[in-house]
Amino acid sequence: MAMDPRYQPADLSFQSSSNFNPNLNNPDSDSNHGRNLSGQTSRTNTWVQTPGGPYPMDQNPNFQNFGPNQQQDYFQGSVNANGYPEDVKGKGPTYVTERSVQPTPNETPRESIDLEKEKAAAEPHDPHKKDPNQPWMAFGPRLKHFTWAWYTLTMATGGIATLIAVQPHRFPGLITIGAIFYIVNLFFFAILGACMVLRFTKFPGTFKESVTHEREALFLGPFFLSIATIITGTQKYVVESYEASHPMRGWIVTSMAIAFWVYVFMTFCLAVFQYSFLFAKHTYMLTKFMPSWLLPIFPIMLGGTIAAVIAKDQPVGARMPIIAAGLGCQGLGFTMSIIMYAHYIGRLMQVGYPNREHRGAMFIGVGPPSFTALAFIGMANALDDDFDLQGDGLIDTKVLRTLALVSALFLWVLAMWFFMIALIAVSPIIFYPQDYQLIDC
Structure with missing residues (x-):
């Protein structure tokens, strides 16, 4: 099968014979395998497409004997000093013919079926009000998104209990108010802990995702901060409620010291390893x-x-x-x-x-x-x-x-x-x- 004369070898220096045929009709070549029988390598099959040439397919001109003008006419483009086409890709403007596509007479615009989006576009939603178009979500999907950020609730509640206990200007009933906040904080902490455990057991793999997530993992801190408020609240509302001579006071004081050292060890490990993970795995823009x-x-x-x-x-x-x-x-x-x-x-x-x-x-x-x-x-x-x-x-x-x-x-x-x-x-x-x-x- 004859090849279009517009396809030419990229490197013609290998051909020493004057019978070179750009149409692959070379008697020294194997037409079945596309390689030169005299031992030429596969680069003899490397071809470049030129814009076209003035020679018909049944002629076999000797390209090496072309002059520069003939070579330029053959390739329909500029050639270098050696007679080969120059790479002018990107050096000249590219023209693209644009044609407008007319719709068929039977084509009609697609009607939108998303009524909620149309309504939202007509009436912008106030972010401070509940969205009436928000779909109802069951307890299970909501539990999957129950994150560590919920512990900011117990962190704040326990902090209020501690601040009430250290107020310098006291009045009757102040400690009672603080004790209520302390008990409520324990109740909230137990509920949040149960929800987190239920989330991790109901949806396997969510624990690893939560501690490696670029945002949720940052809220591991409030979990330990909630523990800190429980320790300080226990000191103020439990330990200090006992008299100095009470037999229960000794072991409670020792327990508070043990809780402090365990807390310091765990939070130091958290500060080291969590920041190391964030430095290695996540990128935060300043x-x-x-x-x-x-x-x-x-x-x-x-x-x-x-x-x-x-x-x-x-x-x-x-x-x-x-x-x-x-x-x-x-x-x-x-x-x-x-x-x-x-x-x-x-x-x-x-x-x-x-x-x-x-x-x-x-x-x-x-x-x-x-x-x-x-x-x-x-x-x-x-x-x-x-x-x-x-x-x-x-x-x-x-x-x-x-x-x-x-x-x-x-x-x-x-x-x-x-x-x-x-x-x-x-x-x-x-x-x-x-x-x-x-x-x-």
């Missing part, structure tokens, strides 16, 4: 920084808060190691938070506030300085009145308590600044600025 990225370091930071609450009732031999460990944990958490704050402020300066449904997370930034201020004062007050750090006869307790108070004031103002920034971010004037107009004075 222009999308959110304070929730701080959550894996929060649990170890609250080790200082736990130490500040339980150290005062511990024996002297166990008190100082707890205070030292709590100070180290607080320093680790707060230092990492300060490093993260640089990216946080940079994100706000570069791209502005997050989306309005995410702005509530900005209040997470208030936690590190406020927790640290509380821990400094609590650990300083837990020191003995005759504490001598260097053993030189000078009492260091008053000096350390003064430093703790000054540092706490320093950090409290920083926490207030972050709180006001978050409060303004979630205010209606930011959500709906078109409803508010500035009046020129």
